[in-house]
Amino acid sequence: MVTTHNLGFPRIGAKRELKFALETYWKGQSSRDELKATGKQLRARHWENQAKLDFAPVGDFAFYDQVLDMSFTLGNLPERVRGFHGDRLDNYFRVARGRSAHGAEDHSACCGGVAAGEMTKWFDTNYHYIVPEFDAATNFSLDPSRLIEQLAEASAAGVKAKPVIIGPVSYLWLGKAKDDSDKLALLPRILPVYAALLDYFTAQGIEWVQIDEPVLVTELDAKWREAFVTAYDALSARRVRLLLATYFGQLKDNLEVACQLPVDGLHIDAINARDEVALVAAQLPDSAVLSVGAINGRNIWKTDLNAALEWLEPLHQTLGDRLWIAPSCSLLHTPVDLNSEQKLDAGIKSWLAFALQKLDELTVLAGALNNGRASVAGALAANAAAIESRRSSPRVHNPAVKAAIARIDAALGKRASGYPQRAEKQAAILNLPAFPTTTIGSFPQTGEIRHARSQFKAGELDAAGYKAAMEREITRSVKEQEALGLDVLVHGEAERNDMVEYFGEQLDGYAFSQFGWVQSYGSRCVKPPILFGDISRPKAMTVEWIKYAQSQTAKPMKGMLTGPVTILNWSFVRDDQPRSTSCYQLALAIREEVLDLEKAGVRVIQIDEAALREGLPLRKSQWNEYLQWAVESFRITANGVKDETQIHTHMCYSEFNDIIASIADMDADVITIETSRSDMELLDAFDHFNYPNEIGPGVYDIHSPNIPSLDHIVQLMKKAAERIPAERLWVNPDCGLKTRAWEEVIPALTNMVAAAKTLRQAV
Ligand code: GLN
Numbered sequence: 144m145v146t147t148h149n150l151g152f153p154r155i156g157a158k159r160e161l162k163f164a165l166e167t168y169w170k171g172q173s174s175r176d177e178l179k180a181t182g183k184q185l186r187a188r189h190w191e192n193q194a195k196l197d198f199a200p201v202g203d204f205a206f207y208d209q210v211l212d213m214s215f216t217l218g219n220l221p222e223r224v225r226g227f228h229g230d231r232l233d234n235y236f237r238v239a240r241g242r243s244a245h246g247a248e249d250h251s252a253c254c255g256g257v258a259a260g261e262m263t264k265w266f267d268t269n270y271h272y273i274v275p276e277f278d279a280a281t282n283f284s285l286d287p288s289r290l291i292e293q294l295a296e297a298s299a300a301g302v303k304a305k306p307v308i309i310g311p312v313s314y315l316w317l318g319k320a321k322d323d324s325d326k327l328a329l330l331p332r333i334l335p336v337y338a339a340l341l342d343y344f345t346a347q348g349i350e351w352v353q354i355d356e357p358v359l360v361t362e363l364d365a366k367w368r369e370a371f372v373t374a375y376d377a378l379s380a381r382r383v384r385l386l387l388a389t390y391f392g393q394l395k396d397n398l399e400v401a402c403q404l405p406v407d408g409l410h411i412d413a414i415n416a417r418d419e420v421a422l423v424a425a426q427l428p429d430s431a432v433l434s435v436g437a438i439n440g441r442n443i444w445k446t447d448l449n450a451a452l453e454w455l456e457p458l459h460q461t462l463g464d465r466l467w468i469a470p471s472c473s474l475l476h477t478p479v480d481l482n483s484e485q486k487l488d489a490g491i492k493s494w495l496a497f498a499l500q501k502l503d504e505l506t507v508l509a510g511a512l513n514n515g516r517a518s519v520a521g522a523l524a525a526n527a528a529a530i531e532s533r534r535s536s537p538r539v540h541n542p543a544v545k546a547a548i549a550r551i552d553a554a555l556g557k558r559a560s561g562y563p564q565r566a567e568k569q570a571a572i573l574n575l576p577a578f579p580t581t582t583i584g585s586f587p588q589t590g591e592i593r594h595a596r597s598q599f600k601a602g603e604l605d606a607a608g609y610k611a612a613m614e615r616e617i618t619r620s621v622k623e624q625e626a627l628g629l630d631v632l633v634h635g636e637a638e639r640n641d642m643v644e645y646f647g648e649q650l651d652g653y654a655f656s657q658f659g660w661v662q663s664y665g666s667r668c669v670k671p672p673i674l675f676g677d678i679s680r681p682k683a684m685t686v687e688w689i690k691y692a693q694s695q696t697a698k699p700m701k702g703m704l705t706g707p708v709t710i711l712n713w714s715f716v717r718d719d720q721p722r723s724t725s726c727y728q729l730a731l732a733i734r735e736e737v738l739d740l741e742k743a744g745v746r747v748i749q750i751d752e753a754a755l756r757e758g759l760p761l762r763k764s765q766w767n768e769y770l771q772w773a774v775e776s777f778r779i780t781a782n783g784v785k786d787e788t789q790i791h792t793h794m795c796y797s798e799f800n801d802i803i804a805s806i807a808d809m810d811a812d813v814i815t816i817e818t819s820r821s822d823m824e825l826l827d828a829f830d831h832f833n834y835p836n837e838i839g840p841g842v843y844d845i846h847s848p849n850i851p852s853l854d855h856i857v858q859l860m861k862k863a864a865e866r867i868p869a870e871r872l873w874v875n876p877d878c879g880l881k882t883r884a885w886e887e888v889i890p891a892l893t894n895m896v897a898a899a900k901t902l903r904q905a906v
Pocket residue numbers: 583584585636642703751753793794795878879880881
């Protein structure tokens with residue numbers, strides 16, 4: 144018999160119950176007990192949802208983040224919260240977000256505001272974890288209270304529990320040594336705590352523990368690979384069985400190590416590492432279980448079950464009871480329940496599977512493997528019909544789009560002249576001063592804007608009324624910018640709820656869910672649009688708004704678009720063609736918009752690529768391939784314009800050290816980036832690489848309510864001028880201003896414009 148299990152379940156709740164419970168608690172509007180009760184209910188419900196499986200995960204639930212949970216289990220709290228009094232959960236929130244509940248804080252005087260833990264992306268997902276903090280003196284001590292509580296609940300509910308923990312090597316790898324000490328020196332100190340935890344599980348009668356070591360899919364040096372051997376040798380005497388879980392990629396040169404570790408089973412991601420299944424099956428010792436992640440835990444598509452059985456059946460023949468099946472990774476990265484969707488088009492809906500449906504698929508696969516395909520013939524036939532309907536749907540396949548993709552050649556992404564010639568022509572037209580000032584696109588999303596949008600969506604405001612309301616906002620932001628004395632203006636993006644959704648909604652080939660929420664961090668969720676078909680642009684998407692904005696001013700107005708790579712990276716995308724193909728399709732569609740803006744007389748066009756960097760593959764050896772098509776997609780989008788049209792791009796970071804050549808290759812005339820918080824330190828990349836075009840290093844940290852002073856801005860720009868010739872520098876904020884209030888934006892931009900004037904006097 145094949146064994147079914149799950150690596151983790153989305154904890155936010157089908158209706159985002161956890162989000163709302165957390166936020167209510169933080170506002171001081173509910174009690175800690177009420178919050179804990181919501182957590183308990185969600186865990187109970189999610190175990191019930193997984194009742195059909197042979198093992199359900201326990202310990203995958205977290206009030207904020209599973210890595211932070213692990214830090215608490217290991218007794219690794221940052222020094223600054225060590226002395227805190229009061230409830231454990233409140234301290235947990237203090238580390239997570241700098242504070243716990245408003246008003247309800249037992250110890251707000253002594254244990255109030257503290258620096259929140261640093262957050263960073265969980266591998267190549269859009270989930271963010273709280274980075275464990277270490278230094279040379281870090282010690283660990285076991286606090287199993289969270290797991291005790293959840294295992295007791297699971298046992299009372301009759302759950303076949305498989306505790307889930309993050310393994311010692313990945314835990315250390317994911318953290319940060321604040322004093323730059325060697326993190327691996329902590330391994331001998333952390334292993335006894337893991338051993339004690341495993342013994343505790345044994346005492347609870349637990350049979351299997353899932354120990355996550357996802358860093359095995361990254362490039363590890365010899366030291367880290369050796370750490371795996373040390374760690375698992377040290378834990379091999381424990382009596383509980385260990386299922387070592389890897390996911391998100393291929394093991395490659397870590398495959399041998401992974402297969403040789405003294406554990407009782409290995410889980411591999413058979414979506415990303417399908418080619419490694421046979422190798423691992425051959426190399427694992429005869430006593431070890433092989434768990435294959437046969438269902439994609441990161442997307443929203445139905446699995447082709449018959450195709451999966453084609454390779455699972457022979458594997459089952461070879462391995463027998465040693466074969467386990469599961470989703471490829473924790474289902475944290477998928478929405479909960481497709482059945483919640485009432486507005487999704489029925490055809491498209493029939494192609495999709497959210498977390499609950501993925502678990503149903505798993506049960507069908509197990510049925511077919513254990514009792515033959517005939518035993519689940521109905522389910523398999525229905526699945527085959529859905530797969531075929533998607534494969535052959537004219538809504539997915541648009542021959543005109545495919546033909547356009549086939550016609551792409553190198554000339555398409557190439558501008559007529561090099562930057563120096565273009566810059567001269569643009570300067571003659573735009574006539575900008577030295578250190579020109581601009582902003583990144585959005586202005587505050589005020590209550591009035593949100594009100595008008597929700598009225599429009601509810602049908603209480605007609606299209607003309609909505610348009611008028613947005614135009615009022617555009618006029619307002621244009622007037623403010625003129626009063627501030629900015630040089631290149633923006634329309635303010637009032638009409639955009641989200642920089643990807645706005646375009647997705649107007650492109651053919653996109654669908655939208657109502658409840659397709661995925662946790663991004665803490666209580667924050669995103670609802671990625673679903674890119675299901677060949678992409679085309681039925682009509683212009685932004686031209687009317689920009690034309691209106693331009694009509695309100697004599698200053699140059701920037702057209703404002705989201706680039707293809709960012710749209711791709713923030714969507715659920717097709718699994719039936721390479722990501723690069725979807726990206727090129729988006730590029731062709733946005734290119735048409737760029738050309739329409741140019742035709743409408745727009746002289747400056749910004750194409751945001753906020754998410755270009757986050758699409759980088761986990762392994763550096765695969766970066767080039769990604770960068771090649773990502774940069775080419777941007778170039779196709781941007782570079783069809785005349786020399787006179789100035790192309791800007793914007794990125795929400797400036798860690799360019801290893802990709803600066805690709806950034807330069809995009810050949811935008813101007814790039815604006817985020818640099819203010821790093822005190823321009825991040826411009827290091829520009830020391831070693833002579834970036835050829837213009838740059839606007841951000842001088843205003845828009846994530847903070849603080850107003851940057853004139854002097855501070857001048858200092859930052861002077862630092863920037865040490866690395867980039869002053870005549871190629873722009874002055875602008877780090878990012879868009881939509882989350883700020885006008886009362887903050889006006890004084891900050893006043894100082895920014897004054898700083899630019901000061902700088903001009905010096906040249
Ligand atoms: N143009 C967008 C804005 O200003 C850019 C947002 C982003 O980079 N994330 O809001």
